Amino acid sequence: MGSTGGVLVALALSAWLITLSAFDIRQRRLPNVLTLPGAAIVLAGAAIAGYGRGATLGAAxxxxxxxxxxxxxPAAMGAGDVKLAIGVGASTGALGPDAWALAALLAAALTMGWAAVLLAxxxxxxxxxGVSMCISAAAVLWLVLP
Known part of the structure; x- marks a missing residue:
């Protein structure tokens, strides 16, 4: 995929992640209508682009x-986060295991930091x-974009 195609994919994924984050902040939930079709599109797009194996492994x-x-x-993590993990895992897994691991660790660190501020x-x-998941996936996506 050329750099223009990569930027377009990154913009589309970013729009999806921003929409999910806004919904999670306002409603404190991630609806199936956003998480599941998004995950399917990410997995299908990755497969078409030749990154299906990494995306599937990352999602799983x-x-x-x-x-x-x-x-x-169950009180620590909602079902919406679990469903969002499919799309986020696929999008970062398609970028390789290092990108996937960085996004996963960054999401946990962001949530812990946010929780620490609230506790303080x-x-x-x-x-x-879900917001931390989306921010970390977007950050890694834009970091590795050629």
Whole structure:
């Protein structure tokens, strides 16, 4: 894919991630109508572009990790985050295992930082993890864009 094609894909993914983040901030949930079709489009696009294996592995790995957390502690991670993990895992997995790992670790670090600020201010607000997932995926995407 040429640099113009890469930028267009990055812009489309960024628009999806911004939409998801805005929804998660306002509603504290990620709807299936945004997470699941987006994940399917990311997986299909990656396969068409020749990055299907990495995207599939990234989606499966992040989904499995998030599903495990959700099953063990449902209050700690919502089902929307688990579904979002498919698309985020696919988009970062298509970029390679290093990009995938960086995005996964950055998402956790952002959520922990946000939670620490809330604890320090003695706020009883909750932290929507989907926002951290989206920010980290976008940051990694734009970081590795040729």
């Amino acid at each position: 790995a992040l989904f499995a990790a998030y599903a495990a957390v959700h099953l063990i502690a 201010t003695r706020s009883d607000a909750t932290v929507p993890h």
